[in-house]
Amino acid sequence: MAGKKKAKDTESAGGTIALNKRARHEYTLGDRYEAGLALQGWELKAIRAGRANIGDAYALVKDGELFLFGAQITPLVQASSHVLADDRRTRKLLLHRHEIDRLVGRIERDGYTLVPVALYWKRNKVKLELALAKGKREHDKREASRDRDWQREKQRALRARNKDA
Template structure:
Protein backbone atom coordinates (compact mmCIF):
# COMPACT_ATOMS: atom_id res chain seq x y z
CA UNK A 1 0.00 0.00 0.00
CA UNK A 2 1.44 3.44 -0.92
CA UNK A 3 2.19 5.82 1.94
CA UNK A 4 -0.54 8.31 2.80
CA UNK A 5 -0.04 11.86 1.64
CA UNK A 6 0.49 14.58 4.18
CA UNK A 7 -2.41 17.03 4.54
CA UNK A 8 -0.01 19.83 3.55
CA UNK A 9 1.31 17.91 0.54
CA UNK A 10 -1.37 18.88 -1.98
CA UNK A 11 1.05 18.94 -4.91
CA UNK A 12 1.93 22.61 -4.39
CA UNK A 13 5.45 23.46 -5.42
CA UNK A 14 5.51 27.23 -4.99
CA UNK A 15 3.13 30.14 -4.62
CA UNK A 16 3.64 33.72 -5.78
CA UNK A 17 2.35 35.53 -2.69
CA UNK A 18 3.85 38.82 -3.84
CA UNK A 19 1.50 38.84 -6.86
CA UNK A 20 -1.59 39.05 -4.65
CA UNK A 21 -0.08 42.09 -2.93
CA UNK A 22 1.10 43.91 -6.08
CA UNK A 23 -1.83 43.06 -8.38
CA UNK A 24 -5.59 42.86 -8.33
CA UNK A 25 -6.21 39.37 -9.72
CA UNK A 26 -9.14 38.86 -12.07
CA UNK A 27 -9.76 35.62 -13.92
CA UNK A 28 -7.38 32.67 -13.47
CA UNK A 29 -6.38 29.92 -15.89
CA UNK A 30 -4.73 26.54 -15.30
CA UNK A 31 -1.93 25.90 -17.79
CA UNK A 32 0.43 23.04 -18.39
CA UNK A 33 4.12 23.88 -18.60
CA UNK A 34 6.64 22.51 -21.08
CA UNK A 35 9.77 21.37 -19.23
CA UNK A 36 13.03 19.86 -20.44
CA UNK A 37 15.48 17.37 -18.97
CA UNK A 38 15.73 17.24 -15.21
CA UNK A 39 13.53 20.32 -14.63
CA UNK A 40 10.71 18.08 -13.37
CA UNK A 41 13.00 16.51 -10.77
CA UNK A 42 14.14 19.98 -9.77
CA UNK A 43 10.50 21.03 -9.34
CA UNK A 44 9.80 17.98 -7.19
CA UNK A 45 12.61 19.13 -4.88
CA UNK A 46 11.01 22.64 -4.94
CA UNK A 47 14.02 24.46 -6.39
CA UNK A 48 12.00 27.25 -7.99
CA UNK A 49 11.65 31.02 -7.64
CA UNK A 50 8.82 33.28 -8.87
CA UNK A 51 10.72 36.56 -8.47
CA UNK A 52 9.92 38.81 -11.48
CA UNK A 53 8.12 36.01 -13.36
CA UNK A 54 5.45 36.98 -15.89
CA UNK A 55 3.55 35.41 -18.78
CA UNK A 56 3.19 36.85 -22.27
CA UNK A 57 1.49 36.04 -25.55
CA UNK A 58 4.02 35.78 -28.36
CA UNK A 59 3.30 34.48 -31.85
CA UNK A 60 -0.01 32.90 -30.88
CA UNK A 61 1.53 31.00 -27.95
CA UNK A 62 1.66 31.68 -24.23
CA UNK A 63 5.16 31.94 -22.71
CA UNK A 64 6.33 32.14 -19.10
CA UNK A 65 9.38 34.39 -18.65
CA UNK A 66 11.84 34.69 -15.74
CA UNK A 67 10.62 31.66 -13.77
CA UNK A 68 13.85 30.40 -12.23
CA UNK A 69 14.08 26.62 -11.94
CA UNK A 70 17.46 25.78 -10.43
CA UNK A 71 19.60 22.99 -11.83
CA UNK A 72 18.88 19.55 -10.35
CA UNK A 73 21.76 18.58 -8.07
CA UNK A 74 22.40 15.13 -9.54
CA UNK A 75 21.96 16.31 -13.15
CA UNK A 76 24.84 15.78 -15.54
CA UNK A 77 26.44 18.86 -17.06
CA UNK A 78 26.09 17.56 -20.62
CA UNK A 79 22.84 19.44 -21.18
CA UNK A 80 23.05 22.81 -19.42
CA UNK A 81 19.73 24.67 -19.45
CA UNK A 82 19.36 28.33 -18.60
CA UNK A 83 17.47 28.39 -15.26
CA UNK A 84 15.58 31.54 -16.28
CA UNK A 85 14.76 30.57 -19.87
CA UNK A 86 11.28 31.19 -21.22
CA UNK A 87 8.94 28.20 -21.05
CA UNK A 88 5.87 27.49 -23.13
CA UNK A 89 2.55 27.32 -21.29
CA UNK A 90 0.03 24.84 -22.65
CA UNK A 91 -3.60 25.96 -22.96
CA UNK A 92 -6.34 25.13 -25.42
CA UNK A 93 -7.25 27.54 -28.23
CA UNK A 94 -10.42 28.81 -26.57
CA UNK A 95 -8.59 29.74 -23.37
CA UNK A 96 -5.76 31.31 -25.38
CA UNK A 97 -8.22 33.52 -27.25
CA UNK A 98 -9.92 34.51 -23.98
CA UNK A 99 -6.54 35.40 -22.44
CA UNK A 100 -5.62 37.43 -25.53
CA UNK A 101 -8.85 39.45 -25.31
CA UNK A 102 -8.44 40.09 -21.56
CA UNK A 103 -4.80 41.21 -21.82
CA UNK A 104 -5.38 43.53 -24.79
CA UNK A 105 -6.95 46.05 -22.40
CA UNK A 106 -4.54 48.70 -21.18
CA UNK A 107 -3.04 47.98 -17.75
CA UNK A 108 -3.73 44.23 -17.68
CA UNK A 109 -1.00 41.61 -17.56
CA UNK A 110 -0.57 37.87 -16.95
CA UNK A 111 1.00 36.86 -13.64
CA UNK A 112 1.86 33.31 -12.50
CA UNK A 113 0.19 32.70 -9.14
CA UNK A 114 0.95 29.09 -8.24
CA UNK A 115 3.03 26.18 -9.49
CA UNK A 116 1.83 22.70 -8.55
CA UNK A 117 1.58 19.07 -9.59
CA UNK A 118 -1.76 17.68 -10.70
CA UNK A 119 -1.14 13.97 -10.94
CA UNK A 120 2.13 13.55 -12.84
CA UNK A 121 1.77 16.90 -14.64
CA UNK A 122 3.26 20.23 -13.58
CA UNK A 123 0.68 23.02 -13.78
CA UNK A 124 0.85 26.80 -13.48
CA UNK A 125 -2.08 28.92 -12.31
CA UNK A 126 -1.94 32.18 -14.27
CA UNK A 127 -4.07 35.19 -13.41
CA UNK A 128 -5.10 38.18 -15.48
CA UNK A 129 -4.05 41.05 -13.23
CA UNK A 130 -4.11 44.81 -12.99
CA UNK A 131 -1.39 46.59 -11.01
CA UNK A 132 -2.34 48.15 -7.69
CA UNK A 133 -1.39 51.69 -6.74
CA UNK A 134 0.16 52.50 -3.36
CA UNK A 135 -3.25 53.64 -2.11
CA UNK A 136 -4.87 50.34 -3.20
CA UNK A 137 -2.16 48.39 -1.36
CA UNK A 138 -2.73 50.44 1.79
CA UNK A 139 -6.49 49.86 1.54
CA UNK A 140 -6.03 46.10 1.26
CA UNK A 141 -3.70 46.12 4.30
CA UNK A 142 -6.26 48.14 6.30
CA UNK A 143 -9.07 45.76 5.34
CA UNK A 144 -6.97 42.72 6.27
CA UNK A 145 -6.05 44.19 9.66
CA UNK A 146 -9.68 45.14 10.35
CA UNK A 147 -10.85 41.59 9.63
CA UNK A 148 -8.12 40.22 11.94
CA UNK A 149 -9.23 42.59 14.71
CA UNK A 150 -12.84 41.44 14.32
CA UNK A 151 -11.76 37.79 14.44
CA UNK A 152 -9.72 38.45 17.61
CA UNK A 153 -12.65 40.22 19.26
CA UNK A 154 -14.99 37.33 18.42
CA UNK A 155 -12.55 34.79 19.88
CA UNK A 156 -12.27 36.72 23.13
CA UNK A 157 -16.02 36.88 23.46
Protein backbone atom coordinates in the same frame (compact mmCIF):
# COMPACT_ATOMS: atom_id res chain seq x y z
CA MET B 1 -11.23 -1.62 -4.26
CA ALA B 2 -7.47 -1.23 -4.05
CA GLY B 3 -7.45 0.26 -7.56
CA LYS B 4 -9.77 3.08 -6.54
CA LYS B 5 -7.69 3.83 -3.49
CA LYS B 6 -4.54 4.01 -5.58
CA ALA B 7 -6.12 6.38 -8.12
CA LYS B 8 -7.32 8.61 -5.30
CA ASP B 9 -3.85 8.63 -3.73
CA THR B 10 -2.23 9.91 -6.93
CA GLU B 11 -4.71 12.78 -7.10
CA SER B 12 -4.16 13.79 -3.50
CA ALA B 13 -0.39 13.28 -3.77
CA GLY B 14 -0.17 16.57 -5.65
CA GLY B 15 0.63 19.73 -3.84
CA THR B 16 1.94 23.23 -4.11
CA ILE B 17 5.44 23.60 -5.44
CA ALA B 18 5.80 27.39 -5.38
CA LEU B 19 3.56 30.36 -4.62
CA ASN B 20 3.79 33.96 -5.79
CA LYS B 21 2.71 35.70 -2.58
CA ARG B 22 3.73 39.11 -3.87
CA ALA B 23 1.17 38.87 -6.70
CA ARG B 24 -1.75 39.26 -4.28
CA HIS B 25 -0.13 42.37 -2.84
CA GLU B 26 0.92 44.02 -6.11
CA TYR B 27 -2.11 43.17 -8.28
CA THR B 28 -5.86 42.87 -8.18
CA LEU B 29 -6.36 39.31 -9.39
CA GLY B 30 -9.23 38.40 -11.69
CA ASP B 31 -9.95 35.27 -13.74
CA ARG B 32 -7.65 32.31 -13.18
CA TYR B 33 -6.45 29.75 -15.70
CA GLU B 34 -4.58 26.47 -15.36
CA ALA B 35 -1.73 25.97 -17.82
CA GLY B 36 0.66 23.14 -18.42
CA LEU B 37 4.40 23.74 -18.79
CA ALA B 38 6.75 22.43 -21.46
CA LEU B 39 9.69 21.31 -19.33
CA GLN B 40 12.98 19.50 -19.87
CA GLY B 41 13.99 16.45 -17.86
CA TRP B 42 16.43 18.23 -15.58
CA GLU B 43 13.78 20.84 -14.77
CA LEU B 44 11.33 18.20 -13.65
CA LYS B 45 13.95 16.64 -11.37
CA ALA B 46 14.75 20.06 -9.89
CA ILE B 47 11.06 20.80 -9.32
CA ARG B 48 10.65 17.46 -7.52
CA ALA B 49 13.51 18.58 -5.27
CA GLY B 50 11.64 21.83 -4.57
CA ARG B 51 13.98 24.20 -6.41
CA ALA B 52 11.43 26.35 -8.26
CA ASN B 53 10.67 30.05 -7.75
CA ILE B 54 8.00 32.07 -9.59
CA GLY B 55 8.31 35.30 -7.58
CA ASP B 56 9.65 37.39 -10.49
CA ALA B 57 7.85 35.52 -13.26
CA TYR B 58 5.35 36.84 -15.78
CA ALA B 59 3.65 35.51 -18.89
CA LEU B 60 3.53 37.09 -22.35
CA VAL B 61 1.80 36.31 -25.62
CA LYS B 62 4.19 35.89 -28.53
CA ASP B 63 3.01 34.84 -32.02
CA GLY B 64 -0.28 33.51 -30.64
CA GLU B 65 1.42 31.38 -27.97
CA LEU B 66 1.96 31.94 -24.26
CA PHE B 67 5.42 31.94 -22.71
CA LEU B 68 6.62 32.14 -19.11
CA PHE B 69 9.51 34.52 -18.46
CA GLY B 70 11.57 34.95 -15.31
CA ALA B 71 10.63 31.72 -13.54
CA GLN B 72 13.67 30.24 -11.85
CA ILE B 73 14.25 26.50 -11.68
CA THR B 74 17.69 25.94 -10.18
CA PRO B 75 19.36 22.85 -11.71
CA LEU B 76 20.52 20.01 -9.52
CA VAL B 77 24.20 19.13 -9.40
CA GLN B 78 23.31 15.49 -10.17
CA ALA B 79 21.34 16.45 -13.30
CA SER B 80 22.65 15.44 -16.72
CA SER B 81 26.06 16.92 -17.31
CA HIS B 82 25.68 16.87 -21.11
CA VAL B 83 22.87 19.47 -20.97
CA LEU B 84 23.64 23.16 -20.56
CA ALA B 85 21.04 24.17 -17.95
CA ASP B 86 19.66 27.72 -18.01
CA ASP B 87 17.68 28.28 -14.82
CA ARG B 88 15.70 31.27 -16.15
CA ARG B 89 14.97 30.10 -19.67
CA THR B 90 11.71 30.96 -21.41
CA ARG B 91 9.19 28.14 -21.03
CA LYS B 92 6.14 27.53 -23.21
CA LEU B 93 2.74 27.45 -21.52
CA LEU B 94 0.18 24.93 -22.74
CA LEU B 95 -3.44 26.06 -22.97
CA HIS B 96 -6.35 25.40 -25.30
CA ARG B 97 -6.59 27.69 -28.33
CA HIS B 98 -9.90 29.25 -27.20
CA GLU B 99 -8.36 30.08 -23.80
CA ILE B 100 -5.35 31.72 -25.44
CA ASP B 101 -7.62 33.73 -27.75
CA ARG B 102 -9.70 34.91 -24.79
CA LEU B 103 -6.56 35.89 -22.88
CA VAL B 104 -5.12 37.78 -25.84
CA GLY B 105 -8.34 39.76 -26.15
CA ARG B 106 -8.41 40.69 -22.47
CA ILE B 107 -4.71 41.61 -22.40
CA GLU B 108 -4.74 43.79 -25.51
CA ARG B 109 -8.20 45.32 -25.14
CA ASP B 110 -8.60 45.73 -21.38
CA GLY B 111 -4.95 46.20 -20.36
CA TYR B 112 -4.60 43.18 -18.09
CA THR B 113 -1.35 41.43 -17.20
CA LEU B 114 -0.84 37.67 -16.90
CA VAL B 115 0.69 36.86 -13.53
CA PRO B 116 1.66 33.36 -12.35
CA VAL B 117 0.13 32.74 -8.94
CA ALA B 118 1.00 29.12 -8.10
CA LEU B 119 2.99 26.18 -9.40
CA TYR B 120 1.62 22.80 -8.33
CA TRP B 121 1.34 19.08 -9.09
CA LYS B 122 -1.78 17.64 -10.66
CA ARG B 123 -1.77 13.92 -11.48
CA ASN B 124 2.03 13.82 -11.80
CA LYS B 125 2.09 16.83 -14.11
CA VAL B 126 3.32 20.31 -13.28
CA LYS B 127 0.63 22.96 -13.66
CA LEU B 128 0.84 26.74 -13.42
CA GLU B 129 -2.06 28.85 -12.20
CA LEU B 130 -2.22 32.12 -14.11
CA ALA B 131 -4.35 35.09 -13.15
CA LEU B 132 -5.49 38.06 -15.20
CA ALA B 133 -4.36 40.99 -13.08
CA LYS B 134 -4.48 44.76 -12.89
CA GLY B 135 -1.74 46.62 -11.00
CA LYS B 136 -2.71 48.17 -7.68
CA ARG B 137 -1.90 51.77 -6.87
CA GLU B 138 -0.34 52.74 -3.55
CA HIS B 139 -3.66 53.83 -1.98
CA ASP B 140 -5.21 50.48 -2.99
CA LYS B 141 -2.44 48.65 -1.15
CA ARG B 142 -2.99 50.75 1.97
CA GLU B 143 -6.73 50.10 1.83
CA ALA B 144 -6.17 46.35 1.46
CA SER B 145 -3.79 46.41 4.42
CA ARG B 146 -6.34 48.33 6.52
CA ASP B 147 -9.06 45.79 5.63
CA ARG B 148 -6.77 42.90 6.57
CA ASP B 149 -5.97 44.52 9.93
CA TRP B 150 -9.67 45.16 10.61
CA GLN B 151 -10.57 41.53 9.84
CA ARG B 152 -7.82 40.35 12.18
CA GLU B 153 -9.01 42.64 15.00
CA LYS B 154 -12.61 41.55 14.46
CA GLN B 155 -11.62 37.87 14.73
CA ARG B 156 -9.70 38.55 17.96
CA ALA B 157 -12.66 40.37 19.47
CA LEU B 158 -15.06 37.56 18.52
CA ARG B 159 -12.71 34.92 19.95
CA ALA B 160 -12.36 36.87 23.22
CA ARG B 161 -16.12 37.32 23.44
CA ASN B 162 -16.79 33.61 22.81
CA LYS B 163 -14.15 32.65 25.34
CA ASP B 164 -15.79 34.74 28.08
CA ALA B 165 -19.29 33.44 27.36
